[in-house]
Amino acid sequence: MRATANGIEICYEVFGEPDGRPLLLVMGLGMQMIGWDEDFIGMLVDRGHQVVRFDNRDVGLSTHLAQEPDLMAVLSGDRSSVAYTLDDMADDTAGLIEALGWDAAHVVGASMGGMIVQALAIRNPGRVRSLTSIMSTTGPSVGQPTEAATAALFAPPAPDRDAAAQRAVETWRVIGSPGFAMDTDRVARVARESYDRGYDPAGTGRQLVAIITADDRTEGLREVTVPALVIHGEDDPLVTPPGGAATADAIPGAKLLTFPGMGHDLPRELWPEIVDAITELTGRETAG
Structure with missing residues (x-):
C-alpha cells in the first residue's frame, strides 16, 4: 500500500x-521495511x-531523491549536498501516522x-x-562506532545482487550479535529481496548524511512526556552502549533494557523479552 505524506510517497x-x-x-x-521480520x-x-512497517524515503518502494550526496564534503563542513534531515524523516513519519487515520x-x-522516532x-x-x-543514540557524538564497524559501514556499494547478499552477511558478522548465532540464510535472503525491491546506494548515502549532520536531541528529549523504553545491546559496535544510556538518561522516566551478547541487530532468542517489554509499555500508556 502507498500513502502520500510530507510531499513524498511512502510504501507500507x-x-x-x-x-x-x-x-x-x-x-x-x-534498511527496507522487510528488515522487520514477519x-x-x-x-x-x-x-x-x-x-505497520514502511520504507523510509530513499529505500525500497518509497520516494527516492536525485541529489548526489558528497560525504567527504559534508565531513569537511560543506552541507550543500545535504538533501534532507532527520527532522524531515520524522515529519514523513508523522504524515504517515495521519494518512493511516491514526491520531x-x-x-x-x-x-x-530510533533517531527518527526521537x-x-x-x-x-x-x-x-x-x-x-x-540500538540508537541522541546524536552523532554519542555512541560512536568502533573502527571495524565504521569500515563495514563505509564499504563500497555491491556491484550486483549476489554481491549484495554476500556483503550483507559480511557486514552483520562485524556489527551483529557476538553472543548469538547469526541466521546467515535470512540475512542473505533479505538482502536479495531488498536488492530486487530497490537497490539505491546513493539513497543510503543521503540517509547517512542526514544522520551525520543531525543536531543533538538531548535537550528536546528532556521535554518528552510519553512512556519510553530504550533497548540496547551491550556488545553493539555500530552504536556503542553509551548511545543507549544517553537516550535513557535524556527522556524522563525512560526504562533502559540492555542485553549482553547483543550487537546491532535483534537476535531471535531475545524477541520474546523485547516484545514483552514493548507490550508492557504500550499497555501502560493505554491504561493511563
Missing part, C-alpha cells in the same frame, strides 16, 4: 486487526497491536529509526503514544 504494510493498539515500526540506515511482527500482533501511534525505531516525539508529541528507541 499493515498487520493485525483495526482494533489493535496502533504501533509503527521505523527501520534504520539503508515473525517478530506476528508476536506484536498476538499481543494486541495493529502493526497517534506507539512508535518503535531501530538505529536510525525527533518525532520532540517535533510532533501529539502523534506519539509511547516511544521505543532500539
Whole structure:
C-alpha cells in the first residue's frame, strides 16, 4: 500500500486487526521495511497491536531523491549536498501516522529509526503514544562506532545482487550479535529481496548524511512526556552502549533494557523479552 505524506510517497504494510493498539515500526540506515521480520511482527500482533512497517524515503518502494550526496564534503563542513534531515524523516513519519487515520501511534525505531522516532516525539508529541528507541543514540557524538564497524559501514556499494547478499552477511558478522548465532540464510535472503525491491546506494548515502549532520536531541528529549523504553545491546559496535544510556538518561522516566551478547541487530532468542517489554509499555500508556 502507498500513502502520500510530507510531499513524498511512502510504501507500507499493515498487520493485525483495526482494533489493535496502533504501533509503527521505523527501520534504520539503508534498511527496507522487510528488515522487520514477519515473525517478530506476528508476536506484536498476538499481543494486541495493529502493526505497520514502511520504507523510509530513499529505500525500497518509497520516494527516492536525485541529489548526489558528497560525504567527504559534508565531513569537511560543506552541507550543500545535504538533501534532507532527520527532522524531515520524522515529519514523513508523522504524515504517515495521519494518512493511516491514526491520531497517534506507539512508535518503535531501530538505529536510525530510533533517531527518527526521537525527533518525532520532540517535533510532533501529539502523534506519539509511547516511544521505543532500539540500538540508537541522541546524536552523532554519542555512541560512536568502533573502527571495524565504521569500515563495514563505509564499504563500497555491491556491484550486483549476489554481491549484495554476500556483503550483507559480511557486514552483520562485524556489527551483529557476538553472543548469538547469526541466521546467515535470512540475512542473505533479505538482502536479495531488498536488492530486487530497490537497490539505491546513493539513497543510503543521503540517509547517512542526514544522520551525520543531525543536531543533538538531548535537550528536546528532556521535554518528552510519553512512556519510553530504550533497548540496547551491550556488545553493539555500530552504536556503542553509551548511545543507549544517553537516550535513557535524556527522556524522563525512560526504562533502559540492555542485553549482553547483543550487537546491532535483534537476535531471535531475545524477541520474546523485547516484545514483552514493548507490550508492557504500550499497555501502560493505554491504561493511563
